[in-house]
Amino acid sequence: MGRFIPGIVRTIRYRFLLIAGVFPYLVGSSIAYHKTATFHLNLFSVGLSGIFLALLAVEYINEYFDSRIGGTDHVFSLERRPAPLYYKFVGFGALLFAFFIAVLLTIERGYPVMLLSLIGAVAIFFYLGPPLKLSHRGFGEVTIALSYGVFMTMGSFYLQARRMDLSIFGASILASLLILALTLANEIPDYYQDRLAGKRNIVVRFGRLKTTHLFGTVLILSYTALISELIFGVLPPLCWLILLTSPVAFRSYATAIRYHDQPPQFIPAIRGAIAIYAISMMILSLGYLFT
Numbered sequence: 001m002g003r004f005i006p007g008i009v010r011t012i013r014y015r016f017l018l019i020a021g022v023f024p025y026l027v028g029s030s031i032a033y034h035k036t037a038t039f040h041l042n043l044f045s046v047g048l049s050g051i052f053l054a055l056l057a058v059e060y061i062n063e064y065f066d067s068r069i070g071g072t073d074h075v076f077s078l079e080r081r082p083a084p085l086y087y088k089f090v091g092f093g094a095l096l097f098a099f100f101i102a103v104l105l106t107i108e109r110g111y112p113v114m115l116l117s118l119i120g121a122v123a124i125f126f127y128l129g130p131p132l133k134l135s136h137r138g139f140g141e142v143t144i145a146l147s148y149g150v151f152m153t154m155g156s157f158y159l160q161a162r163r164m165d166l167s168i169f170g171a172s173i174l175a176s177l178l179i180l181a182l183t184l185a186n187e188i189p190d191y192y193q194d195r196l197a198g199k200r201n202i203v204v205r206f207g208r209l210k211t212t213h214l215f216g217t218v219l220i221l222s223y224t225a226l227i228s229e230l231i232f233g234v235l236p237p238l239c240w241l242i243l244l245t246s247p248v249a250f251r252s253y254a255t256a257i258r259y260h261d262q263p264p265q266f267i268p269a270i271r272g273a274i275a276i277y278a279i280s281m282m283i284l285s286l287g288y289l290f291t
Contacts, residue, residue, distance in 0.1 A: 021148060021152055023175070023281035024148055024281070025047070026156075026281070027281060027288070028152065028153040028154065028157040028158075030289050031157050031168050032156070033289060034236070038160070043159050043160065047155075049101060050105070053094045053095070054098045056091075056094040057094040057095035057098060061125065062127060065128035067087075095125075099117070099121065102114055105159065109158070109159060110162065112158050112164070117155075120155075123143050123146075123147045136198060137200060138200055138201060138202060141201065148179045149175040149178075150176055153168055153175055170229045174280070177218055178277045181215055181273055182270070182273040182274060184214060185215050185256065187201060187203045188203055188208050188211055189266050211260075212256045213257075219252075223246060226239065236291035238283060238287035238290065242280045242284070248276055251268075252268070252270075255268050255269040
């Protein structure tokens with residue numbers, strides 16, 4: 001246990017704590033409270049535990065498959081050993097327990113919970129898992145954007161409101177665009193590793209410079225969608241504060257353009273994208289709570 005627990009801590013990286021699911025889950029719950037003026041703490045807690053398990057499964061299943069297909073994290077390793085066997089058991093065990101939670105919530109709230117949960121399970125397994133290996137075929141970025149944007153927000157909203165509402169798509173689209181921008185930025189420094197590992201993602205297909213321009217384009221689309229939705233009243237007025245992150249976006253893009261072929265100097269662009277995402281999602285959640 002002395003080595004097992006630290007191993008788990010090392011595997012759960014920043015994207016688990018900051019990005020994967022927690023923010024869109026909070027946004028969906030906030031929208032539901034805004035629409036219904038009710039909040040089911042028990043459902044929220046059980047659903048959050050399911051999200052936690054699903055995200056744990058993401059990390060371990062991806063690490064397990066990555067080590068066996070010569071993925072990015074292992075292609076330059078001096079010790080090309082497979083991931084420890086417990087990665088497999090932790091990953092698939094967490095996914096199984098998440099499924100049990102999905103069954104319980106489906107009994108309580110209805111079949112859409114199971115439908116969205118199954119979509120998430122497919123994304124978790126086939127992101128790196130055979131035969132689809134979505135991240136190797138240029139679909140990984142879209143999978144992340146949809147899973148951690150539209151589907152996660154819809155799922156948490158339905159769990160609280162027990163219905164769907166077209167108004168949630170405004171917030172979920174913004175979440176999808178912001179996570180897509182962060183995903184692209186995070187992949188650019190790994191161009192050579194991904195290429196050698198046979199991962200035909202967007203960066204490998206288009207090159208680092210074109211992907212950097214795409215990163216900037218997605219940021220522009222994010223702020224364009226934000227302003228449009230604010231003007232038409234889709235998002236709460238407090239979300240105007242998200243525009244305060246625009247200087248960070250400009251700086252991140254400028255850094256990315258300048259250092260797109262120098263990974264160590266590129267890191268501030270990724271940190272900027274993380275800050276934009278985290279701040280925007282927090283403001284989005286608070287905007288619905290206090291409107």
